[in-house]
Structures are given as C-alpha cells and as structure tokens.
Amino acid sequence: MKLTKTGEGVLRKFDMDEIMNCMHCGFCLPACPTFRQTGLESYGPRGRIALMKGVANEKLSIDHEFEKNMFACLGCRACETACPAGVAYGSLIETARVVIEENKKSQAKPPLARKIAFEHLFPHPKRMEWMGTVLWAAQAAGLQNLASKTGLIKVLPRPLAEMQEAVETVASPKERKKRQLKMNAEKEKLFTVGLFTGCVMDVMFYETNQATARLLTKAGCDVVFVENQSCCGALHAHSGEMNGAKGLAKRNIEAFEKANVDFVVNNAGGCGAALKEYHHWFHDEPEWKERAMAFVEKMRDANELLAELPPLSFTKPMNVRITYQDSCHLAHGQGIRNQPRELIRSIPGAQYVELHQADSCCGSAGIYNMTNYDMSMQILDDKMEDVKKTKAHLIVTSNPGCLLQMKQGIIRTGMQDKIEAIHIMDLLARAL
Known part of the structure; x- marks a missing residue:
C-alpha cells in the first residue's frame, strides 16, 4: 500500500501543533501496554507520533508497516495521563487511522x-436488537452449549470461539417488551435523565441498563429511554471511519435535544468518552459543534451522577471481598476514578481491596481482542496475575468490553469457582 495522497493533503489531516507538542521525553512508555509487552519504540506512543510526523511530512509512506503500528495501539489513552505536556494522543491516533x-x-x-459492520449493523438499533434475538434463540435452544461440548465451536476463529464462553444469557424478546420508556423517581424528583442505552450494551447487557435505570430512580431521577438514539460512534472513530462516527453523533444529538432532559447518562466507559468528545468531532461544522457542546455539557457517567446524588440506601449487606478494574476510557478519557470506588465502599459489609495497576488496560479495547488477539491475551494474562493477588470474590468494572474480557480472563485462569466479574451497576443493584 503506497502513499497516494499528496503530502499537503495528509498534512492537513493531522494536527501538527499537537504532534509538535510531543517532547519525546518517554514518560508515556511505561504506561503503554503494547510497549511494555514488546519493548518496541514503534509500539509506544512516542514512536507512533514520530511515525505520524513522518507521514504528515511525506517522508514516510502510508504502508502496511505504518498501518500495523497504528492499529496495534489499544487506544487506552494511559499515555495521556502520563504525559507532562498534555498531548492529546487519542485524537492523533484516530486521525492516523x-x-x-x-x-x-x-x-x-x-x-x-x-462494510457490513460499520454501515449495515452498528448504526441500526433494530438490526442490533435482531442480532440479540438470534443470540438468545441460540442460547435458549442449547446450541451454544452443544457447540462447546461437541467441539463444533472450533469452526469459529479462535478469538470468537473463546469469547463466546464469556457471553452470558441475553434477555429474551419478551423481557425486552416489558421495558417502560419512562421510569419515575421513587422519591422527590430531582432531575429527569435520558439513559444512553448503547448498541452492544443494550443487546448483551440489557439487564445492566435496567439496573442503571432503577438505581437512578432510587436516587431521585425520572429516567427516560430516549427513542431514536443510536450507537455512540466510538467504534467507528477508533477504526478510522470518522464520517460514520459523525453521522451517528448527529443522530444522538438530535434525539436527546428532542427529549429535553436535564442529563444524558451512560454506563459504558468507552461510549462515555466518545459522547463527551462529540464537540471535537465537528471542528469544521460550527453549527453542529455548538449543538454538540450543549449535548456534552449534559453528559454524565452513571457513577459520576450517582456520586453527586443523595446516597443510595442499601439494605443488603454483602460480606465479600471486592476489587475494581478501571475502564481505560472512564479513568484516562473521562478522569473518573474515585466515584466508582466510593460507591463500592458504601455497600454494607463490602471489603474493598485495590488492584495493582487497576487503570492499566485489560486488553479488550473495543474489538482489539478480536483483531489483535495474541497481544490482547498477553495483556489479559498479566492483568489476571494481579487479580489473583487481591483474593477478591468480585472484580468490578464499568464497561461492557472490559466485563467480557475479565470474564474471559477468569475462564482462562480456571477461577470460575473463586471469582465473579460484574458490572458496577449490577453490583449496586444487587446490594439494594
């Protein structure tokens, strides 16, 4: 694959001021999971930025090697936390892609x-719901278990074959039809919030969305399941499909504008980071940038808002040892670290133990665990060694991809009888 655009054309794509902000100091390297695994400069943020600069200045081609180095990045943004110059690496890697x-x-x-995934599946909630129904039917018919027991599952690529073991039973169509589009606050109403349900989140973790809504009603919020919302666009943006990402962002902005809610709440760290950065996607569309900024001002992660609302009244002591794995895009992208931990510690009987390098990526990173399977599993196996040391009964996270990855990690280490992975909203709902 050779460079076909002019250097000037590529140069305009990159934010050269941001590239030049990188001082090449190397503070980012110990924070980067792929650099820690390989020791390769091109697999660290500093090296990748140097490669971007070379491409932007037409000194390097957009070849297979450049593509490999850019897509080997998890996009966890731990380097942004470590960077003393505040380089916005996340936007640079998205531009490169x-x-x-x-x-x-x-x-x-x-x-x-x-083309099917980015144009015909993720942008269409009804099609995602249909996929969920197909998965539920397969599970209900016992096909998933049968495939595993007979070895037929091996016909799938290894990443999918292993991932399916971590997928729990999805909600039935009958259960989904029970959803109320509005749930009223159980006490004095403080706010009306619109719940961002997500695409994969609402298909595979429907009950987590329902639990989030129940928690918010108990904290004094009317909760609206806003119609006509769509995928957040994060997967598109991280994969170099920015036009598709912007189209999805416009649909979500319009949907929540019509809903006229006080806050927009989501419970997926990866989605939330994208939703809170919509205004950066429209630097060349002033009207949409203004509307995006108004949307972003209303955005709250569920942990973030629950920590601000009156404390939840837990009635069920949980005498268990709990640890917490940060979602990269919640911790590094949104700066939300203390709120989930405070919520966990507020559960009666809970013994909280901090996980070593809790904000280091688990290797999930959207679809990274399928596109870069070996690297993802190396990172996950290292993470599970730290999890073992906590001797926790529950490992809690705040992102669906992380949750599936941790479930897979538990299976890989044979700890199914010792530890359970759970989304923090499900944990809090269980304590109620």
Missing part, C-alpha cells in the same frame, strides 16, 4: 465484513 482507511479506500473497496 482515518488517513490509513481513506488511503485504502482510494485504492480498493473495503472488505465486505467491514
């Missing part, structure tokens, strides 16, 4: 699977 994908599209049609 946009440049790569635009260059590839100028030479050949994108793979069919990619």
Whole structure:
C-alpha cells in the first residue's frame, strides 16, 4: 500500500501543533501496554507520533508497516495521563487511522465484513436488537452449549470461539417488551435523565441498563429511554471511519435535544468518552459543534451522577471481598476514578481491596481482542496475575468490553469457582 495522497493533503489531516507538542521525553512508555509487552519504540506512543510526523511530512509512506503500528495501539489513552505536556494522543491516533482507511479506500473497496459492520449493523438499533434475538434463540435452544461440548465451536476463529464462553444469557424478546420508556423517581424528583442505552450494551447487557435505570430512580431521577438514539460512534472513530462516527453523533444529538432532559447518562466507559468528545468531532461544522457542546455539557457517567446524588440506601449487606478494574476510557478519557470506588465502599459489609495497576488496560479495547488477539491475551494474562493477588470474590468494572474480557480472563485462569466479574451497576443493584 503506497502513499497516494499528496503530502499537503495528509498534512492537513493531522494536527501538527499537537504532534509538535510531543517532547519525546518517554514518560508515556511505561504506561503503554503494547510497549511494555514488546519493548518496541514503534509500539509506544512516542514512536507512533514520530511515525505520524513522518507521514504528515511525506517522508514516510502510508504502508502496511505504518498501518500495523497504528492499529496495534489499544487506544487506552494511559499515555495521556502520563504525559507532562498534555498531548492529546487519542485524537492523533484516530486521525492516523482515518488517513490509513481513506488511503485504502482510494485504492480498493473495503472488505465486505467491514462494510457490513460499520454501515449495515452498528448504526441500526433494530438490526442490533435482531442480532440479540438470534443470540438468545441460540442460547435458549442449547446450541451454544452443544457447540462447546461437541467441539463444533472450533469452526469459529479462535478469538470468537473463546469469547463466546464469556457471553452470558441475553434477555429474551419478551423481557425486552416489558421495558417502560419512562421510569419515575421513587422519591422527590430531582432531575429527569435520558439513559444512553448503547448498541452492544443494550443487546448483551440489557439487564445492566435496567439496573442503571432503577438505581437512578432510587436516587431521585425520572429516567427516560430516549427513542431514536443510536450507537455512540466510538467504534467507528477508533477504526478510522470518522464520517460514520459523525453521522451517528448527529443522530444522538438530535434525539436527546428532542427529549429535553436535564442529563444524558451512560454506563459504558468507552461510549462515555466518545459522547463527551462529540464537540471535537465537528471542528469544521460550527453549527453542529455548538449543538454538540450543549449535548456534552449534559453528559454524565452513571457513577459520576450517582456520586453527586443523595446516597443510595442499601439494605443488603454483602460480606465479600471486592476489587475494581478501571475502564481505560472512564479513568484516562473521562478522569473518573474515585466515584466508582466510593460507591463500592458504601455497600454494607463490602471489603474493598485495590488492584495493582487497576487503570492499566485489560486488553479488550473495543474489538482489539478480536483483531489483535495474541497481544490482547498477553495483556489479559498479566492483568489476571494481579487479580489473583487481591483474593477478591468480585472484580468490578464499568464497561461492557472490559466485563467480557475479565470474564474471559477468569475462564482462562480456571477461577470460575473463586471469582465473579460484574458490572458496577449490577453490583449496586444487587446490594439494594
């Protein structure tokens, strides 16, 4: 794959001021999971920024090696936390991937699977719901267990074959039909909030969304399941499909504008980071940037808002040892670290133990555990060694991808009888 655009055209894509802000000091390297695994400069933030600079100045080609280095990045943004110069690495890596994908599209049609996923599946909530129904039917018919027991599951690529073991029973169509589009506060109403349900979140973790809504009603909020919302666009943005991401952002902005709620609440760290950065996506569309900023001002992570509301009244002591794995995009992207821990500590009987390097990526990173399986599992196995040392009964996280990854980690280490992975909203609901 050769550089087909002019250097000037590529240069305009990159924020050269941001690239030049990198002092090449190396503070980012110990924080970077892929650099820690490989020791390769091109697998660290500093090296990747140097490669971006070379491409932007037309000294390097947009070739396979450049693509490999850019997509080997987890996008965890731990380097942003470590960086003394405050380099916005997250936006730089997204730009690099946009440049790569635009260059590839100028030479050949994108793979069919990619086109289906980004254009015909994730942007369409009804189709995602249908996929959930298919998965539920397969589980209800025992096909998932049968495939595992007979070995038929091995016909799938290894990442999918192992991941399916971590997938729990999804909600039935009958259960989904019971959802009330509005749930009223159980005491004096303080706010009306719109719950951002997400795409994968509402398919595979429907009960977690319902638990989040119940917690918010107990804390004094009317909760609205806003209609016509869509995928947040994070997966598109991280994969170089920025036009698709912006289209999804516009749909969500319009949907929540019409809902006229006090806050927009989400319970997925990865989605939340994207939702809170919508205004950065529209630097070339002033009208949409203004509307996006108004949307962002209303955005709250569920942990963030619950920590601000009157304390929940827990009635069920949980005499268990609990540890917490930070969602990268919640901790590094949104700066939300203390609130989840405070909520866990507020549960009667809970013994909280801090996880070593809790804010180091678990290796999930959207679809990274499928596109970069070996690296993802190396990172996960290291994480599970730290989890073992906590001797916790529960490992809690705040992102669906992290939750599936931790469930997979538990299976890989054979600890199914010793520890359970759970979303923090499900944990809090259980304590109620």
